[in-house]
Amino acid sequence: MKSIILIAAPAAGKGTEAAILKEQYGMAHISTGDILREKSKEDSEMGRDILNKISNGIFVSDELIIELLKERIQKDDCANGYILDGFPRNVAQAESYDSMLVELNKDLGIAIIIDTDKEIAKARIEGRRSCPKCGRIYNMTFEEMKPKKDEICDDCGVELFQRPDDNGDTYEDRYNTYIEKTSPLIEYYESKGVAYHVDGSKGKDYTHEQVEKILGELND
Ligand code: AMP
Numbered sequence: 001m002k003s004i005i006l007i008a009a010p011a012a013g014k015g016t017e018a019a020i021l022k023e024q025y026g027m028a029h030i031s032t033g034d035i036l037r038e039k040s041k042e043d044s045e046m047g048r049d050i051l052n053k054i055s056n057g058i059f060v061s062d063e064l065i066i067e068l069l070k071e072r073i074q075k076d077d078c079a080n081g082y083i084l085d086g087f088p089r090n091v092a093q094a095e096s097y098d099s100m101l102v103e104l105n106k107d108l109g110i111a112i113i114i115d116t117d118k119e120i121a122k123a124r125i126e127g128r129r130s131c132p133k134c135g136r137i138y139n140m141t142f143e144e145m146k147p148k149k150d151e152i153c154d155d156c157g158v159e160l161f162q163r164p165d166d167n168g169d170t171y172e173d174r175y176n177t178y179i180e181k182t183s184p185l186i187e188y189y190e191s192k193g194v195a196y197h198v199d200g201s202k203g204k205d206y207t208h209e210q211v212e213k214i215l216g217e218l219n220d
Helices: 014-025 032-039 045-055 062-073 091-104 118-127 168-182 184-191 204-219
Strands: 004-007 028-031 082-085 110-115 128-130 137-139 195-199
Touching: 004 014, 004 184, 014 028, 014 082, 014 110, 014 137, 014 204, 028 032, 028 062, 032 045, 032 062, 032 082, 062 091, 091 184, 110 184, 110 204, 118 128, 118 168, 168 184, 184 195, 195 204
Parallel strands: 004 082, 004 110, 028 082, 110 195
Antiparallel strands: 128 137
16 A cells, blocks of 8 residues: 555644544554654653643654654554655655655655645634544544543543644644645645645545545556
8 A cells, every 4th residue: 555645734634534544454544743742741851842842833843753753664564555644744844754765765655635624624623532542533523523422432431632732722823834834745745746635624434535536546
């Protein structure tokens, strides 16, 4: 399976689609946000610095993220392709990633852009909850994404949490950062001929249907 880079505004459905792909194809799901949230628990200067940045929606340094990603994609579960959720976040990261792939003799794969209206994504963010154990994403605003038991993960039985950066106040900044820094990646991957767009405004099933269609056509 080709590796897949998911590009979308915050709360537009990257994590949800990545989890579906992981389940269906057994591909590794690499969320740089999850890796950083784990690192932010460390009682060290680096841990505290990461916590401060992610709580405020500020990017960590390109050097740190590149180092963490390089380590991650060399693990065994990435040998047959993986899903990138939250990386690259800017063109400098994409360029470093291209060099990394050459060095590691890995393929770029494809980039899937989940196009979602800003107001829809903003409405989703307030209701978003995550499982601290398995990372599964729920949404209290939408019936189809609610857990069976209030605020409890269906799979792990542990209490869900709300990310500190998931609120309407930081959303504006995070969205603006996405437009300014991340959205130029769309052209970057279009110019390489590996970009595919899906409409993410109609819910997770419709998003996934379109992704499957793209993957099916690529494998024909
Ligand atoms: P996410 O879970 O992808 O929304 O990421 C949460 C936060 O982690 C972001 O707002 C950034 O502070 C940080 N982060 C995640 N991925 C990256 C990245 N590729 N480069 C820099 N910062 C990142």
